[in-house]
Amino acid sequence: MNEPANRTPATPLHMRIFWYGVAGVVTIALNPALFALFHDVLGWVNWIAYAVSLALINVAQFLWSYFVGFRTRDRWTASARRQGTALVIFNALNYALVVALQAVFPAFEKAVIVGVQVVIAVVKFVVYHYWVYPDRPAPAAEQG
Numbered sequence: 001m002n003e004p005a006n007r008t009p010a011t012p013l014h015m016r017i018f019w020y021g022v023a024g025v026v027t028i029a030l031n032p033a034l035f036a037l038f039h040d041v042l043g044w045v046n047w048i049a050y051a052v053s054l055a056l057i058n059v060a061q062f063l064w065s066y067f068v069g070f071r072t073r074d075r076w077t078a079s080a081r082r083q084g085t086a087l088v089i090f091n092a093l094n095y096a097l098v099v100a101l102q103a104v105f106p107a108f109e110k111a112v113i114v115g116v117q118v119v120i121a122v123v124k125f126v127v128y129h130y131w132v133y134p135d136r137p138a139p140a141a142e143q144g
Helices: 012-041 048-067 076-104 106-132
Strands: none
Touching: 012 048, 012 106, 048 076, 048 106, 076 106
């Protein structure tokens, strides 16, 4: 079921941390920037501006995780199902926290986005590393 999709070895932990950090820096800067574009420039209401911003960030993160940060020996379909589940949970939590905290701290809308992203990112990395894109040993036939 979880046969290797290709012969590329899984990304080692230290490189997963590095590439996840690179993606984090980019998305932590890009998410509030997109929110500002949609909310401040285009005049969209908070919750719509953030929903679109979060959706765009997730597309970028999905592609980055699959192609760069979390290579795994598992078939893409197995990892994609797990990543989809994780994204639904983390996005719902992210969205609920951001909208609620922006209502409490309206002067700090963008700081709230960044703060929530950082907290969720730490938990998401652990889930991605151990469950979504696990680093399984190569089958005995490949180690030969």
